[in-house]
Amino acid sequence: xxxxxxxxxxxxxxxxxxxxxxxxxxxxxxxxxxxxxxxxxxxxxxxxxxxxxxxxxxxxxxxxxxxxxxxxxxxxxxxxxxxxxxxxxxxxxxxxxxxxxxxxxxxxxxxxxxxxxxxxxxxxxxxxxxxxxxxxxxxxxxxxxxxxxxxxxxxxxxxxxxxxxxxxxxxxxxxxxxxxxxxxxxxxxxxxxxxxxxxxxxxxxxxxxxxxxxxxxxxxxxxxxxxxxxxxxxxxxxxxxxxxxxxxxxxxxxxxxxxxxxxxxxxxxxxxxxxxxxxxxxxxxxxxxxxxxxxxxxxxxxxxxxxxxxxxxxxxxxxxxxxxxxxxxxxxxxxxxxxxxxxxxxxxxxxxxxxxxxxxxxxxxxxxxxxxxxxxxxxxxxxxxxxxxxxxxxxxxxxxxxxxxxxxxxxxxxxxxxxxxxxxxxxxxx
Amino acid sequence: xxxxxxxxxxxxxxxxxxxxxxxxxxxxxxxxxxxxxxxxxxxxxxxxxxxxxxxxxxxxxxxxxxxxxxxxxxxxxxxxxxxxxxxxxxxxxxxxxxxxxxxxxxxxxxxxxxxxxxxxxxxxxxxxxxxxxxxxxxxxxxxxxxxxxxxxxxxxxxxxxxxxxxxxxxxxxxxxxxxxxxxxxxxxxxxxxxxxxxxxxxxxxxxxxxxxxxxxxxxxxxxxxxxxxxxxxxxxxxxxxxxxxxxxxxxxxxxxxxxxxxxxxxxxxxxxxxxxxxxxxxxxxxxxxxxxxxxxxxxxxxxxxxxxxxxxxxxxxxxxxxxxxxxxxxxxxxxxxxxxxxxxxxxxxxxxxxxxxxxxxxxxxxxxxxxxxxxxxxxxxxxxxxxxxxxxxxxxxxxxxxxxxxxxxxxxxxxxxxxxxxxxxxxxxxxxxxxxxxxxxxxxxxxxxxxxxxxxxxxxxxxxxxxxxxxxxxxxxxxxxxxxxxxxxxxxxxxxxxxxxxxxxxxxxxxxxxx
Numbered sequence: 018x019x020x021x022x023x024x025x026x027x028x029x030x031x032x033x034x035x036x037x038x039x040x041x042x043x044x045x046x047x048x049x050x051x052x053x054x055x056x057x058x059x060x061x062x063x064x065x066x067x068x069x070x071x072x073x074x075x076x077x078x079x080x081x082x083x084x085x086x087x088x089x090x091x092x093x094x095x096x097x098x099x100x101x102x103x104x105x106x107x108x109x110x111x112x113x114x115x116x117x118x119x120x121x122x123x124x125x126x127x128x129x130x131x132x133x134x135x136x137x138x139x140x141x142x143x144x145x146x147x148x149x150x151x152x153x154x155x156x157x158x159x160x161x162x163x164x165x166x167x168x169x170x171x172x173x174x175x176x177x178x179x180x181x182x183x184x185x186x187x188x189x190x191x192x193x194x195x196x197x198x199x200x201x202x203x204x205x206x207x208x209x210x211x212x213x214x215x216x217x218x219x220x221x222x223x224x225x226x227x228x229x230x231x232x233x234x235x236x237x238x239x240x241x242x243x244x245x246x247x248x249x250x251x252x253x254x255x256x257x258x259x260x261x262x263x264x265x266x267x268x269x270x271x272x273x274x275x276x277x278x279x280x281x282x283x284x285x286x287x288x289x290x291x292x293x294x295x296x297x298x299x300x301x302x303x304x305x306x307x308x309x310x311x312x313x314x315x316x317x318x319x320x321x322x323x324x325x326x327x328x329x330x331x332x333x334x335x336x337x338x339x340x341x342x343x344x345x346x347x348x349x350x351x352x353x354x355x356x357x358x359x360x361x362x363x364x365x366x367x368x369x370x371x372x373x374x375x376x377x378x379x380x381x382x383x384x385x386x387x388x389x390x391x392x393x394x395x396x397x398x399x400x401x402x403x404x405x406x407x408x409x410x411x412x413x414x415x416x417x418x419x420x421x422x423x424x425x426x427x428x429x430x431x432x433x434x435x436x437x438x439x440x441x442x443x444x445x446x447x
Numbered sequence: 448x449x450x451x452x453x454x455x456x457x458x459x460x461x462x463x464x465x466x467x468x469x470x471x472x473x474x475x476x477x478x479x480x481x482x483x484x485x486x487x488x489x490x491x492x493x494x495x496x497x498x499x500x501x502x503x504x505x506x507x508x509x510x511x512x513x514x515x516x517x518x519x520x521x522x523x524x525x526x527x528x529x530x531x532x533x534x535x536x537x538x539x540x541x542x543x544x545x546x547x548x549x550x551x552x553x554x555x556x557x558x559x560x561x562x563x564x565x566x567x568x569x570x571x572x573x574x575x576x577x578x579x580x581x582x583x584x585x586x587x588x589x590x591x592x593x594x595x596x597x598x599x600x601x602x603x604x605x606x607x608x609x610x611x612x613x614x615x616x617x618x619x620x621x622x623x624x625x626x627x628x629x630x631x632x633x634x635x636x637x638x639x640x641x642x643x644x645x646x647x648x649x650x651x652x653x654x655x656x657x658x659x660x661x662x663x664x665x666x667x668x669x670x671x672x673x674x675x676x677x678x679x680x681x682x683x684x685x686x687x688x689x690x691x692x693x694x695x696x697x698x699x700x701x702x703x704x705x706x707x708x709x710x711x712x713x714x715x716x717x718x719x720x721x722x723x724x725x726x727x728x729x730x731x732x733x734x735x736x737x738x739x740x741x742x743x744x745x746x747x748x749x750x751x752x753x754x755x756x757x758x759x760x761x762x763x764x765x766x767x768x769x770x771x772x773x774x775x776x777x778x779x780x781x782x783x784x785x786x787x788x789x790x791x792x793x794x795x796x797x798x799x800x801x802x803x804x805x806x807x808x809x810x811x812x813x814x815x816x817x818x819x820x821x822x823x824x825x826x827x828x829x830x831x832x833x834x835x836x837x838x839x840x841x842x843x844x845x846x847x848x849x850x851x852x853x854x855x856x857x858x859x860x861x862x863x864x865x866x867x868x869x870x871x872x873x874x875x876x877x878x879x880x881x882x883x884x885x886x887x888x889x890x891x892x893x894x895x896x897x898x899x900x901x902x903x904x905x906x907x908x909x910x911x912x913x914x915x916x917x918x919x920x921x922x923x924x925x926x927x928x929x930x931x932x933x934x935x936x937x938x939x940x941x942x943x944x945x946x947x948x949x950x951x952x953x954x955x956x957x958x959x960x961x962x
Binding site for chain 2: 299392399407412420
């Protein structure tokens with residue numbers, strides 16, 4: 018066992034520059050690891066200079082010089098050419114968004130053309146049209162970083178960084194841990210992007226250990242990717258204490274409020290929320306439903322709500338950020354996460370921390386660790402409606418959840434999750 | 448030996464949109480299936496075995512049963528041969544049937560009238576089916592307290608069964624006859640939980656050091672009891688035989704061997720509770736101020752009551768007591784009983800989060816929340832039906848109405864009194880919990896704050912929100928109202944100390960009024 022372990026970690030984003038839960042989780046994990054005598058060198062494609070580097074050393078891949086003519090990069094370079102084929106399928110964003118980005122990026126790209134051919138590569142660190150190129154480039158940089166630093170093992174977060182992790186392992190011979198925050202099946206349902214799937218699978222196969230954020234995800238790795246079960250360890254995510262003052266939001270309406278908050282995409286199950294809303298309203302008109310978020314199913318949802326004649330009680334807010342999310346939660350009476358497939362799901366924890374009782378789908382990783390939550394199958398609209406109705410009408414239930422839920426969430430500490438990750442590290446040196 | 452026989456009417460999945468639309472609450476298929484299954488695995492073979500044993504041992508072997516009314520009702524409905532086989536046992540004269548509450552309810556904790564009514568129903572049913580008028584009483588889940596014992600004595604029973612819980616007995620042994628601490632006429636028999644659970648829970652546990660348990664070994668253990676202690680009370684669920692402990696574990700062989708071994712290897716004799724109460728002298732009174740039961744490590748009520756869900760469901764149910772009493776509709780009356788079975792509250796227990804595999808095993812719901820939601824949905828519908836019936840039948844016979852009025856008046860008085868006491872109690876303990884005071888009526892609050900300084904009022908209601916502020920402003924004297932307005936406009940901030948002082952002042956004032 019190594020007393021003071023050094024980890025070379027590859028991530029795609031780091032707070033405050035994040036688009037989803039991935040960056041937040043990486044941040045929490047590195048802070049947790051610091052409490053267990055583990056130093057982290059964290060590599061991101063693009064650093065902005067305002068990241069919290071109190072507990073880590075942050076390496077900006079955009080600063081690293083490499084010479085593609087050198088022979089060690091030769092194989093990798095061929096890979097990039099291969100990966101660029103058909104790379105305009107972007108898994109993380111919707112088609113509408115994609116179109117917008119293309120225009121912007123084309124403009125930006127003209128400026129950057131030189132740097133692409135140069136020794137440094139200016140990463141966008143986003144999920145843009147040239148994502149595959151960036152992923153491959155990032156791997157190239159990773160091997161340069163891997164050759165020049167001192168560390169005991171490599172840890173890579175999600176598929177974007179797996180080529181980097183594999184490259185680093187090839188260069189250094191150090192063990193590799195890959196961390197699955199979401200699989201391609203969670204993002205795209207059954208219409209998986211084969212390239213992404215292949216990278217994910219290769220990452221897990223090349224890794225010495227795989228960490229999954231829930232048993233649900235672990236099972237997907239076993240069943241869909243054919244990864245040996247004994248290689249995969251589940252470590253549930255945790256939450257960082259916010260330190261924020263509790264918001265006492267003045268509520269503008271007298272009705273109770275039931276909230277959906279998340280991307281309005283197939284995977285998040287918004288249509289089940291809509292159907293359940295109709296059933297609740299049939300019985301109890303004293304409720305308003307809110308769907309907060311953006312996504313490719315938004316228009317369809319708006320149409321469905323109109324068809325069900327409840328537009329006056331069902332509201333769409335569009336995308337909410339930071340403070341707006343807190344305010345929304347502060348005025349919410351019941352929070353619902355009806356996800357069809359959710360590797361973990363951090364938002365219900367935020368709701369519980371704001372004293373909001375939650376209904377979550379059994380198809381979410383977070384349901385594996387919560388006691389003070391109502392759990393229903395995402396497709397069981399009747400059960401979902403019943404759960405919502407009960408939380409609104411039988412006061413003992415929300416009271417119990419408020420009383421114990423916050424405490425339950427506060428006990429989900431990154432320090433503890435990091436301890437389990439540390440145990441995975443240690444297992445590689447036995 | 449005494450066996451408890453009970454099966455609740457299990458509820459079907461009852462969604463909130465069924466409320467007001469569908470008044471059938473029970474999972475008929477599941478209930479029929481379970482009754483039939485348990486009848487075949489347990490009741491019928493076990494009854495046959497007991498009948499054989501009684502005959503084989505020249506009627507020296509005796510047992511007792513307590514069968515809940517809702518179980519009997521289901522036997523009549525789904526498995527009448529079970530009734531017949533109990534009747535055969537009754538005919539031997541060696542089987543005593545005990546009284547209990549018809550619904551297997553915890554009503555003893557809530558309403559004496561309803562408690563008595565349910566016992567009478569049960570006694571009548573036992574009498575009708577088995578030709579016996581019970582003289583011994585056993586409360587649901589062996590729930591016993593001094594007070595419950597007192598009520599039972601009043602009803603004319605001579606002996607009652609209870610749990611030999613350690614926290615009741617202290618150093619005393621359960622192997623004596625005791626009496627109720629208020630009413631010495633009521634004798635109390637206490638369960639020997641170690642020896643009872645050796646059969647009921649541990650019999651098939653292969654990790655148990657005494658496994659496998661034979662009748663011979665068991666009789667030795669009873670022989671080892673101090674001869675000065677005259678009685679060993681073995682109380683258990685009847686379903687132990689064939690259902691909780693499967694036939695394959697050898698449980699029937701054990702039962703088959705037990706009386707024989709007892710007669711050859713010891714001087715043990717078998718007696719029923721009523722016989723014991725005549726035979727033995729009480730060694731003293733047993734003091735049980737708080738209700739105790741036979742469940743779990745704690746031997747208290749926490750398997751059924753105590754968490755937020757259970758308490759709300761229980762209170763919501765029994766708040767209907769007065770109303771239901773006036774209803775003449777047989778289906779409402781029937782549902783009223785079926786909904787009282789203690790099992791419904793047992794399913795809402797949250798203790799199994801940490802322990803109690805037993806709870807999970809007997810529970811048809813995945814989580815206590817589902818049990819609560821389902822039950823509350825049913826109760827909502829039930830409550831609507833009761834109200835509807837009362838609204839549709841304003842002209843029931845005059846006598847009923849007269850009685851009803853008296854009842855309502857009494858209950859309102861009682862309710863008011865208890866609310867008042869409750870409030871006073873709450874107040875006394877929690878000066879800081881100012882919110883309780885806000886539950887006062889406008890009239891009362893107006894009176895209370897009349898002579899309080901506006902600054903103190905303003906301090907007291909700091910941070911309680913616009914609504915409270917408006918209310919106080921509305922109720923304040925004109926002079927105070929002006930001052931309150933002024934303070935608000937100046938955005939005067941009060942220290943924590945001032946807030947406490949203000950609240951205390953109002954609180955004191957309230958106390959002086961309510962004396």
